[in-house]
Amino acid sequence: MKVRISGNNIRFRLKQSEVKTFRQEGRVSQVTAFGFAPDDTLSFTLLASPGNVFNISKSPNAVSVEVPETIREKWTATDMVGFEEKIETGKGKTITVLVEKDFTCLDGSDIENADSYPNPKLQ
Secondary structure, three states: OEEEEEOOEEEEEEOHHHHHHHHHHOEEEEEEEOOOOOOOEEEEEEEEEOOOOOEEEEEOOEEEEEEEHHHHHHHHHOOOOEEEEEEEOOOOOEEEEEEEEOEOOOOOOHHHHOOOEOOHHHO
């Protein structure tokens, strides 16, 4: 999973196997290790949740985004490229979350493009 953060915008791009995991298990994570201690990590997780509300939470070492089950089902079972949601933080701010299927890069290497979705611009 690729994660890009710019201000109050978070973008997740998932490869084919990650979309499959999200569909089957209702959860997919990316963990980055910063040091030797077990808690020297930062993780980003997408979680399927019942109901119709998106939610975002942060702990010292993790960011979790809850995605309504109906959206997860539709996105993982169809050609739908992605979805976007503005989530109120409760502090007068919003965080925009964009989740997309990761397409092959036109100028990317075979390693970078492994397991990506075929780029529509190449067809």
